[in-house]
Amino acid sequence: MQISRGTGRPLLAQLLVLVAGLAAVAAPARAQLRLDITEGVNDAVPVAVVPFGGQAEGASTDIASVVAGDLRLSGRFAPLDRQDMVTRPTSGGEIRFEDWRLLKSDYIVVGRVDGGGTAVGFELFNVQTGQQLLAQRVPTAGQSLRAVAHHISDLVFERLTGIRGAFSTRIAYISVEGKPPAQRYRLVVADADGFNPRTVAESNDPLMSPAWSPDGQSLAYVSFETKASAIYVQRLATGERRRVSARAGINGAPEFSPDGTRLAITLSRDGNLDIYVLDLTTQALTRITSDEAIDTEAAWAPDGKTLYFTSDRAGNAQVYRVSLADTSNVQRVTYTNGYNARPRLSPDGAALALVTLDRGYRIALMDLKSRNLRMLTNGRQDESPSFAPNGAVIIYATQDRGPGSLAMVSSDGRYQERLSSDRGHVREPAWSPYPPR
């Protein structure tokens, strides 16, 4: 048995230990992901995030730099270079707006760590009008300064776009190191910007298909550690792990229902894959599809009443949908291109992210009303799309001639960036839900 779990400490405590650089715990930090912006947006809104007061130059967590990084990561903002800042105000009263107008910043964020590090105050202004848009004091209350900075990013982003920020969320992904056949598989959870990677399970046999519970407390995933596939649900805070399906044949593609009480899974009988729904409380199993084809990769609609899935019942992989109330009524959803698979619903339920074959395997977005398919990426082997909980960005896995990496694309396809690991492959990203407010 090669699976190791969390140390039983609360997640936050574990993260703090890692931040402190004491990596000799049961869940050591993995190689951090490196962020590269591969396709920028010309009309990103210029914003100045001034270095925060009360922080020494070169402090281990530079709040302004984290906030600027988050805003850049969103694709909607172009943070001003720090070298271009003539002055470094740390409160609204110190801002000379004409300076920042000359620098063509539309907005400015200033702030400072105060109270001996117990709180971080910040303000957001419109540079043109001088109007104060936000002024808040965020207690650190045991959080890391990075977490505080992500919270500030969330507030600024929401104030300026009307969209809830997703900078305080996390991503789960699979990392693979080593040459075949001796490969090491890890299930990793990191901050949404790739920081603070933490291994939550590892094995010499494949791990795959991580899926978040809607409360963000648990991950379901597939492990082959017994030389057969089985589905596990693991609580992140405690590492406590439950094997929820280890039936003969395939146990795969887990996805939590929106209320968290059920898992859509794929099981096989004599090699025929079908979709089932497993009640996590009663263990009751309900068969949803019964076709001789491969039926797999179920995704829940936000209302919890409909599943979208991949099936090759028409001869090649296409996306279908089925209502749980009437499983005899299966409707085909995709017709463009000869291969459409791995659907995921946008958080508002209006669109479907999927993998489509059009010269390469690429991520596309299908509007469910118009049925238009819009290409978002241009790779040769892009897969596993997963929406940020605000629907603004999709994270996916990409592989060119080199190690597999993660990438993000805005839902309008205009902005792309890559998260790569300097050790081995990373793949199968799953974006967490929002943390509780």
Add this chain to the structure above:
Amino acid sequence: MKLTHVLALVVLTMGVTACQKYSQTKPAEDATATPVEGATTSGIDQSAVPPSGTSTLTPQQQALAQLQAKNIVYFEYDSSEIPQDYLAVVSANAAYLVKYPTARTRLEGNTDERGSREYNIGLGERRAQVVRRALMAQGVADAQITTVSYGEERPAVEGQDEAAYAKNRRVEFVYAQ
């Protein structure tokens, strides 16, 4: 449980019987397992006999060792049909399993890396099932066979070209000791 993963590479070097230490537990697709000089063209190279303990293999062990060169069926792209060239591989394994009814094999289905991962689990399973049914058609008992699909999760070789893909689209016979 100890498993004998019989040699993969040899199928590619066609006709050469490489020797591989009998009780090796790892598959040998590491491509460094080059055929040993002076390997016999049939049967067991005596240097492959375990160094201590019994100095000869039982007939069953010999038969199993001979399957080393015949333990993988490779598939065409997006196909789960056993290619003509590999029917002999299936027959050789079927003959062994029929002759030794207590022998057990695990069929591991695999795909190349193209396409989505859970769907590829389905394709790998389909390939394993096709081989399973072919074995049963030749008299192997269902109870002697288990299947697992690793989809694209356990490639034999790395690489993003057709040569690598062709080596990864496969069903491996794995024998329990």
